[in-house]
Amino acid sequence: MPQYILRISLDHTSFRIPSLLSVSQVFNFAIRFISKDKYRGLLVIELEKEEDVHHILARDTLVLSACELYASGDTYEELHEQMKGNLKVLEPYLHSSFKFTLEGANHRVLDKRVTETVESFAYTELKGKIQMKDPEEEFVIFEDYDWEVAHTVEARIKRDGKFRHVYFGRRVGFGKARLLPTVHDVKARAYYGNTSMDSHMGFLMAGQALPAPGKIIYDPFVGTGSMLYASAHWGAYVMGSDIDGRQIRGKAKGKEVKPGILRAAAQYGTEDLFLDCLTYDVTKSPIRRGGWVDAIITDPPYGVRAGAKRLGRKEGGRPLRDEPYMFPDGTYSHLMPGYLPPSRPYELANLTKDLVQLARWLLVPGGRLVFFLPTVTEDYQEVDVPVVEGMRELKVGEGSVQDFGKWGRRLITMEKTAQDDGPPPTFEDHEEFDIRNQPDHLPGHHGFRDRYATGFSSRKKSENASPAGTPPVLEPVVSLGSGDKV
Structure with missing residues (x-):
C-alpha cells in the first residue's frame, strides 16, 4: 500500500x-x-488509498x-539512490506544471542551500512548466531535525544540514x-466562562467520541458547553x-x-444540532430509558475552578425537608426566581465510578465514553480508572495526558x-472510596480538590496527621495564574 508522510x-x-485512529474509525479505513x-x-503512515x-x-x-x-534516507545519497x-x-506528472519545496521539521533551512538541493533532483526529468504559484503539482523535500532551541543565526547555521532523516514526495x-x-x-466565543475548555483540547476530546451526522452525544456536566461545540461541528446532535x-x-x-x-x-452555525441543555442533578436524572446515546463526552468538575456537587446536605448538616417550604404568602421556596437547591460535595472517585456506570446503561452497544480524569502524578496507577463490567478502556501506549507537573489530566476513552x-446506576457513595474504611489503595484522584489546594502534599503524611474521616487543613487561597481562585 502507498505510504504518506504527515507534517x-x-x-x-x-x-x-x-486522534489519527479516531479519524480512521469514523471513516472505516485501516492505518498503519x-x-x-x-x-x-x-510521521510516516501507510494507507490503502489517497x-x-x-x-x-x-x-x-494536529496535521x-x-x-x-x-x-527516504539518512543522507541525500541514500535518498537519490532510492528515488x-x-x-x-x-510518470503521471511528467507534463504537469510543478515546483519543488524544501522544508525542515524543527529547523528553517538556509536559503543558500535550497537551490542547490532542488537542482540535485534534475534526474527526475520533469517536462512540465516550473510554476512557483499555484502549480498543478508540488514536490516536497523534508529534512527531519532533532528538537533544539536555536535562537541565534550562528546556531541555525551550525545545525543546518545535520538532519536525522530526509524524505521526498508529492504534496497531497x-x-x-x-x-x-x-x-x-x-x-x-459569544459565551464562555472560567471553566470553558481550551478549544483545541475540546476538538481532540470530541474526536475520540467519533462524532458524525445522525449520532447523539451527551455531556452530563455541560457547564458552558465547550464539549458540545466541537461535537456538533462534525454534524452530531448534542x-x-x-x-x-x-452556567x-x-x-x-x-x-x-x-x-x-x-x-x-x-455563532458556529450549529444551533440546529443542539437538542437541548437541561438543568438537573445527574444523580437525579429524569432520563428513564437506556441504550440510545451514541457517546458521552464530558470534563467532570474536580475542584481546580469548580467542584462537583450533587443534591443534598453535607454530612452532619440539617436533614432535607420531606415537603417543600412555603412562605406565609403561600409561595413555595423552590418556585422563587433564583432558587438554588441545597447541595453537597460529590467526591470525584464516586463521580467517575458513577459516570462509567451511567455510560454502561445509557450508551448504545459500541458507544463511547470520553472524559478527563485528573491524576496526581506520583500516585496514579492504572487501577485508578473505574472498572465496570460491560465497559472497556481503549488505550494507546501510555495514554493521552495533559501534563501540569505534579498533576495532569488523563484522557480516558471507554467503549461499551x-x-x-x-x-x-444507583449513584450511591461507594464504600471502597471511604477513607475511614482504610482501603488498600485509594485512587490518585480521590480528594483531588483538597490535595490541589495543599500543593499535592504526600497523602500518607496528610492522612497520618488527621484523625480518620477528618479533612486536611487547607491553605486559604491558591492562585491559578489566570485570575481564577479556589
Missing part, C-alpha cells in the same frame, strides 16, 4: 496517535504507522500537511482542520445537563434572552462492550 504539530504529542518514533515532527489522506486532512487538528512518500529506482511514480494537501481551534477560540442552570443560561445581553450556550452555537442496557 504534524508538536503540540499535544500524546494525543496524536489516538511506519515511523518507529511516532512523536517527531514528521481518499483516506483527505479524511485525515479534513478532520485531524499540518500530507505528502505521498516516494523515497532513481522509483522514477515510474512520477494541507490540513483543513488545523484552523478550527482558532475559529473556535474561547476568547472570541445535548447536555448541569446541576447549575446559571447554561449565562447573563442576558440587552434584549437577548437566548441561553448563552445557544448564542455560541449560533455489553449488548444489553443493564440496570440504571
Whole structure:
C-alpha cells in the first residue's frame, strides 16, 4: 500500500496517535504507522488509498500537511539512490506544471542551500512548466531535525544540514482542520466562562467520541458547553445537563434572552444540532430509558475552578425537608426566581465510578465514553480508572495526558462492550472510596480538590496527621495564574 508522510504539530504529542485512529474509525479505513518514533515532527503512515489522506486532512487538528512518500534516507545519497529506482511514480506528472519545496521539521533551512538541493533532483526529468504559484503539482523535500532551541543565526547555521532523516514526495494537501481551534477560540466565543475548555483540547476530546451526522452525544456536566461545540461541528446532535442552570443560561445581553450556550452555537452555525441543555442533578436524572446515546463526552468538575456537587446536605448538616417550604404568602421556596437547591460535595472517585456506570446503561452497544480524569502524578496507577463490567478502556501506549507537573489530566476513552442496557446506576457513595474504611489503595484522584489546594502534599503524611474521616487543613487561597481562585 502507498505510504504518506504527515507534517504534524508538536503540540499535544500524546494525543496524536489516538486522534489519527479516531479519524480512521469514523471513516472505516485501516492505518498503519511506519515511523518507529511516532512523536517527531514528521510521521510516516501507510494507507490503502489517497481518499483516506483527505479524511485525515479534513478532520485531524494536529496535521499540518500530507505528502505521498516516494523515497527516504539518512543522507541525500541514500535518498537519490532510492528515488532513481522509483522514477515510474512520477510518470503521471511528467507534463504537469510543478515546483519543488524544501522544508525542515524543527529547523528553517538556509536559503543558500535550497537551490542547490532542488537542482540535485534534475534526474527526475520533469517536462512540465516550473510554476512557483499555484502549480498543478508540488514536490516536497523534508529534512527531519532533532528538537533544539536555536535562537541565534550562528546556531541555525551550525545545525543546518545535520538532519536525522530526509524524505521526498508529492504534496497531497494541507490540513483543513488545523484552523478550527482558532475559529473556535474561547476568547472570541459569544459565551464562555472560567471553566470553558481550551478549544483545541475540546476538538481532540470530541474526536475520540467519533462524532458524525445522525449520532447523539451527551455531556452530563455541560457547564458552558465547550464539549458540545466541537461535537456538533462534525454534524452530531448534542445535548447536555448541569446541576447549575446559571452556567447554561449565562447573563442576558440587552434584549437577548437566548441561553448563552445557544448564542455560541449560533455563532458556529450549529444551533440546529443542539437538542437541548437541561438543568438537573445527574444523580437525579429524569432520563428513564437506556441504550440510545451514541457517546458521552464530558470534563467532570474536580475542584481546580469548580467542584462537583450533587443534591443534598453535607454530612452532619440539617436533614432535607420531606415537603417543600412555603412562605406565609403561600409561595413555595423552590418556585422563587433564583432558587438554588441545597447541595453537597460529590467526591470525584464516586463521580467517575458513577459516570462509567451511567455510560454502561445509557450508551448504545459500541458507544463511547470520553472524559478527563485528573491524576496526581506520583500516585496514579492504572487501577485508578473505574472498572465496570460491560465497559472497556481503549488505550494507546501510555495514554493521552495533559501534563501540569505534579498533576495532569488523563484522557480516558471507554467503549461499551455489553449488548444489553443493564440496570440504571444507583449513584450511591461507594464504600471502597471511604477513607475511614482504610482501603488498600485509594485512587490518585480521590480528594483531588483538597490535595490541589495543599500543593499535592504526600497523602500518607496528610492522612497520618488527621484523625480518620477528618479533612486536611487547607491553605486559604491558591492562585491559578489566570485570575481564577479556589
